Amino acid sequence: MDRREIAALLAYIGRLDPRTIRTDQGEARDQLAQWHELLGDIPLTTQHGWNARIAARQHIRVSPYQILPADIARPWESYRRDRLGRHTDPTPSADPDDQAAWTAELVGTRRAVAVGIAQPVQQRQLTSRRIDPKLEARLRKVGSCIPPEARASLAPYRPARAAREAAIAQGRPDALSVPCQWCQAPVGEPCRRRRIGLDGDARSNTPRATPHPGRIDLATAQQAQEPPQPTMA
Structure with missing residues (x-):
């Protein structure tokens, strides 16, 4: 608040609580300078819910004590903390390297x-x-969130994903777009290799680098049923 806004706030407070009115010109000047020094970095109002007049009126309404600058500053700090507590930083549009x-x-x-x-x-x-x-x-422009060099380095550690990306790049059907009827793997999950013991129970359940043939056939049939994409003139 600038000095004009502080003066307007003090005039408003004086109408609600005459105890704050200073009739002597020197005392009024000192009061204005004091409030401006303590509340100069606090806005009078904002676009989203803050109003210093409302904070002053609330204090005068519920407190028998004469209002002080701190009675405006405390609600303002609570207002700031509440807004920052509800805020999650969005991703900046600036270059992350800068x-x-x-x-x-x-x-x-x-x-x-x-x-x-x-x-x-x-x-x-x-x-x-x-x-x-x-x-x-x-x-x-880049084409992916992961740079090509990093994707190639990760390929040995993600064989199922690497095989899927290679198939899509070559125009072959995406086998992981359909569930597997053999191992019951859901859409998006790689097929599983199950080893059955002599008692009939599964001993291991490890992911396969390549999908089961039946899943590939199902994805091929589904791709054949999809309508052709329109070509650019």
Whole structure:
């Protein structure tokens, strides 16, 4: 609040509690300077729920003691903590390799939420909100969140996923898009290799690098039934 807003707030408080009114010009000047020094970094109102007049009126309504600047600052700090507690940092649109820009955007977003300029970003919005256009353009350019070099390095440790990606890249059907009727693996999960003991119970259940042949046949049949995609002119 600037000095004009502080003066307006003191005038409002004086109408509700005449004890705060200073008739002497010097005392009024000192009171204005004191309140401005203590509340200068607190806004009078924000777009999202904060109003210093409401905080002052609430104190005067429930407390028999004369209002002090701290009675405005305490609700403001509670307002800030509540908003930051409900905020989840969204992914910045800055280049992650530019640490200064990345940090500056995070700090700017948090500050905007804390002072009431922007609304907190809830956890559920991480999956429902639209991707930032800059990130979307960068992802289209790269083609994947995982760089090709890292994907190739991970292939020996993810044989089922590597085989699936290779099949899709070569235009073959995605076997993991259908359930396996042999090992009962659900959609998206690799087939399992089961070893049965002499008593008929399963002794092991390890994932296979390649799907069962029946699952491949089912995916091929499903792909054949899908309508052809329109070609670009």
